[in-house]
Amino acid sequence: MIPLSKPKKGAxxxxxxxxxxxxxxxxxxxxxxxxxxxxxxxSAIYRTEDKVEIDYEYCKGCGVCAxxxxxxxxxxxxx
Amino acid sequence: xxxGGFNPNLKGLSQQEDLLLPGHRLCAGCSASIVVRQVLKAxxxxxxxxxxxxxxxxxxxxxxxxxxxxxxxxxxxxxxAATASGVVAAERAFERKKSEPKxxxxxxxxxGGTYDIGFQALSGALERYDDFLYVLYDNEAYMNTGIQRSxxxxxxxxxxxxxxxxVEAGKMEYKKPIDLIVAAHDIPYxxxxxxxxxxxxxxxxxxxIEVDGPAFLHAISTCDRGWRHDTSDTIEIxxxxxxxxxxxxxEVENGEFKLTGRSRAIAKRPELxxxxxxxLKPQGRFSHILKNQSMLEEVQENVDRYWERIKKLCGE
Numbered sequence: 001m002i003p004l005s006k007p008k009k010g011a012x013x014x015x016x017x018x019x020x021x022x023x024x025x026x027x028x029x030x031x032x033x034x035x036x037x038x039x040x041x042x043s044a045i046y047r048t049e050d051k052v053e054i055d056y057e058y059c060k061g062c063g064v065c066a067x068x069x070x071x072x073x074x075x076x077x078x079x
Numbered sequence: 080x081x082x083g084g085f086n087p088n089l090k091g092l093s094q095q096e097d098l099l100l101p102g103h104r105l106c107a108g109c110s111a112s113i114v115v116r117q118v119l120k121a122x123x124x125x126x127x128x129x130x131x132x133x134x135x136x137x138x139x140x141x142x143x144x145x146x147x148x149x150x151x152x153x154x155x156x157x158x159x160a161a162t163a164s165g166v167v168a169a170e171r172a173f174e175r176k177k178s179e180p181k182x183x184x185x186x187x188x189x190x191g192g193t194y195d196i197g198f199q200a201l202s203g204a205l206e207r208y209d210d211f212l213y214v215l216y217d218n219e220a221y222m223n224t225g226i227q228r229s230x231x232x233x234x235x236x237x238x239x240x241x242x243x244x245x246v247e248a249g250k251m252e253y254k255k256p257i258d259l260i261v262a263a264h265d266i267p268y269x270x271x272x273x274x275x276x277x278x279x280x281x282x283x284x285x286x287x288i289e290v291d292g293p294a295f296l297h298a299i300s301t302c303d304r305g306w307r308h309d310t311s312d313t314i315e316i317x318x319x320x321x322x323x324x325x326x327x328x329x330e331v332e333n334g335e336f337k338l339t340g341r342s343r344a345i346a347k348r349p350e351l352x353x354x355x356x357x358x359l360k361p362q363g364r365f366s367h368i369l370k371n372q373s374m375l376e377e378v379q380e381n382v383d384r385y386w387e388r389i390k391k392l393c394g395e
Contacts, residue, residue, distance in 0.1 A: 003142065010102030011144035018107060034089035038277045039314050041105065041112045043097040058101035062108030062303075063311030076311075 010058065015042070019061030021076040027051055029073035036065035036074060082285040085121075087278060092120045096148065103146040104138040108310025110300040110317060111135045111216045113274040115187065118214055118296070119149075121284035125182040127152070127166055131159035131192030134223040135216065150182075157196045159188045160204035163211045183288050184211035189300075191221045194230035194255050205264040205293045212287035212294045215257070218302035226305040230255045234381065235374060237364040238305070248367055248374065253381070261295045262331045268294035270330035270339075275318035279328060279340040286330075299326045307363025319358040322351070324386040329393055336392040346395040355382045 005011075030051055037045045037052055044059040045052050054065075066074040098119040105112050111134055119126075128151045130136045136153050139146040154162045163186040170181045188197055193215045201213065220238045221227040228238040233254045237243050241250040262269045267290040272280035280298060287294030301316045303309065308316060320326035321341050328342040338346050345351045355378055359365035368374050 005140055005143050005145040007100060007146070007148045008102075008144050009100045011100065011139065011146045012102055012104035012141050015102050015104070034093050037093050038089055038117065039113060039274070040116075041107070041109050041313070042103075043099055043101045043112075043116060046097075047093045055101060060107035062313070063309075064108055064113075064313050067311040068314050 014057050015060050016055075016057045019056075019059060019079055021061045021063065022056065022079055023054055023059065023061065023063065023066050023074045024077050025052065025054060026073045026075070029071045031071055031073075033070065035068050035070065039064050039068050082282055082289055085282065085285045087120065087281045087285075092281070095120065098122070098148045099139070100146045100148055104141060105134060106302075106304055106310070108303045108313045109134070110274055110302065110313050111189075111218065113313070114214070114216045114280070114298045114300050117274055117277050117280050118185065118284040118298075121281045121288060122183065122185075123285070123288060125180070126150075127170075127182050127184050129153070129159055129163040129166060129184065129186040129211075131186070131188035131197055132156035132223075133189035133192050134218075135187055135189065137223060156192055158200045159186050159192055159197050160201040160213060162186075163213070164204045164207060164209045167209045167211055185288070186211055186213045188213065188215055189223075190215065190217045190219060190231035191229045193217075194257055201261075202264065205261065205266050205295075208266070208292045210292055212284065212296060214284070215295070215297045216300040217297060218300045218305060219254070220302070220305050222302045222305045231257070235365070235368050235378060237307075237367070243367045248371075249364070256385075258295075258297050258329075258331075261297075262334075262336075265334065266293045266295065267291065267333055268331070269297075270295070271297045271299075271326065271328055273299050273317045273321050273326060273328065275314045276321065276328065276340050283330060283339075286332075305364065307366075308361045312361050316358065316361055319353065319361075323353045323355045323358040323382065325355055325358050325382050327386060327389045329389055336389075336394070338390070338393045338395055343395075346390055346393070352386075355379050
């Protein structure tokens with residue numbers, strides 16, 4: 001048997017457990033510019049029809065999205 | 080700047096499946112995965128990834144799972160380019176014998192696996208003119224093993240093997256100009272990029288994939304553990320690296336040097352250039368420089384000298 005690894009989300013578990021602060025998106029302010037999406041180190045921001053969603057199962061809470069959001073639509077809140 | 084009509088926009092790119100899946104073990108705020116995500120947005124079809132040993136490799140492939148939703152191979156620290164050469168050769172044979180279309184090959188290596196340990200394999204693959212894109216994610220030290228200095232660590236940076244004390248103030252040697260060394264191999268495409276300028280990076284990655292022969296993409300990749308900065312500052316620092324001309328954005332197409340994006344704008348309007356202290360300030364590894372005026376001046380002079388050299392090469 002060749003030891004092949006299988007691709008899966010959470011190859012290292014539910015990394016959302018690492019988080020101490022969580023990004024909270026204000027959908028009213030969000031213009032869906034997708035900068036948070038392109039700068040997310042975790043691929044934890046994904047697109048829905050007209051807005052983005054944050055995948056809290058894997059988001060490690062680094063805060064890059066909140067820092068880069070030009071509209072200030074993402075705030076970091078303590079868990 | 081375009082790669083055969085490839086004109087990426089975030090709306091289109093975000094509709095594609097992510098090829099690096101969430102839930103890997105890279106640190107919060109790690110820039111390596113941002114670079115990888117952006118590069119993988121540039122793929123044009125079946126692609127095989129070859130990975131050197133390093134943070135990226137150990138953190139994304141915890142057996143029996145992997146975060147890579149595409150074929151991926153790792154062999155050792157020193158031979159990512161040689162492994163890529165082998166994959167390219169196998170692809171050529173498949174194409175010849177079974178007329179199967181070739182997959183593109185992308186190699187990822189950190190600065191340790193590129194500047195130091197993997198350098199002869201890289202140089203050999205470039206000389207053999209093997210058709211693959213080599214992506215260097217440069218976090219300027221051996222971060223995976225605990226922040227030891229590498230050939231890429233800049234002068235005066237603190238690492239665990241270049242401590243700051245009364246005898247020495249961080250690393251005492253200069254950062255190797257790897258882009259110029261690689262460009263000296265006369266390969267068809269060499270470029271630098273910063274994940275803060277995502278479009279510039281993605282277009283360059285696509286150009287590197289499309290050219291016949293080897294291509295080299297050098298992306299600055301901040302490391303919050305090793306650079307001692309806040310996890311949320313990752314992109315901000317990657318942007319300041321370009322805005323201060325510490326890390327100019329340029330490309331070399333068939334020997335022709337050209338500044339791109341923000342760096343080209345700074346060459347045209349020098350008042351946009353920020354002092355290097357703005358790049359140093361958020362990083363703990365440089366905190367001793369900011370307390371020492373003569374050291375800070377020397378760092379600024381070195382940045383200016385390198386920027387002038389790149390501008391001259393680019394005919395600006």
